[in-house]
Amino acid sequence: MAIKGIGTDIVAVSRIKRLRKTYGSRFLNRVFTKGEIAYCESKEHPEIHFAGRFAAKEAIAKAVYQSGYNKVIPFSDIEILNDTEGRPQVSFLIHTSGNCLVSISHEQAMAIAFAILEF
Ligand SMILES: CC(C)(COP(=O)(O)OP(=O)(O)OC[C@H]1O[C@@H](n2cnc3c(N)ncnc32)[C@H](O)[C@@H]1OP(=O)(O)O)[C@@H](O)C(=O)NCCC(=O)NCCS
Structure with missing residues (x-):
């Protein structure tokens, strides 16, 4: 396997907090999967x-874009859940090649x- 793309972001x-307060579940469901929402809402400071x-x-x-993929990626098509050790694991609900860390x-x-x- 070779590295095909890297990315970083800060929020x-x-x-x-503001988006959640203003748009509530409309915002959450557009960006996050049900599993992600359940995980975050189980925390003291979701x-x-x-x-x-x-x-x-x-x-x-x-x-993903750096790797050459050029379709829009809805955020709710990327799911990040934690394994039993707390490590975030990525799954794509769209068809795209590769393993993402x-x-x-x-x-x-x-x-x-x-x-x-x-990949
Ligand atoms: C992993 C660890 C370094 C995180 O440090 P921290 O300063 O508390 O956490 P941060 O606020 O910087 O980051 C939190 C994020 O780290 C990630 N994370 C949690 N546990 C992790 C782990 N074991 N490995 C990698 N990432 C982890 C999660 O994505 C978490 O955010 P989320 O819960 O919203 O998904 C710390 O929790 C730790 O040392 N845990 C012990 C792990 C352990 O004992 N493993 C056993 C095998 S050696």
Whole structure:
């Protein structure tokens, strides 16, 4: 396997908080899968985890576009769930080749993510 794309993104938690407050489930369902929503809403501060996933989806999209894929990628077609150790695992609900690795970090105010696509 070779690295075909990389991507990174940073998101202000306050931006996600505002979108969630203004558009509620319309915003959440457009961006996140049911599994992601259940995961984030199980946390004490859901918006921090939503922000981390939002940054991850932007980072993954950048990596996928860098690899040459040129169709629009709806964010709800990228799913990031955690394994039993807490490690984020990426699945694509659209057809695209490759294995995608992502790393997420967050503080109270900001979330950041980095992604690598390989195939
Ligand atoms: C993994 C670890 C370094 C994360 O550090 P942290 O500063 O608490 O977390 P951050 O706020 O920077 O990032 C949180 C994100 O890290 C990711 N994460 C959590 N656990 C992880 C792990 N084990 N490996 C990789 N990423 C992990 C998640 O995406 C999480 O965000 P999410 O819950 O919204 O998906 C820390 O939780 C840790 O050391 N855990 C112990 C892991 C362990 O014991 N593993 C056993 C095998 S050695």
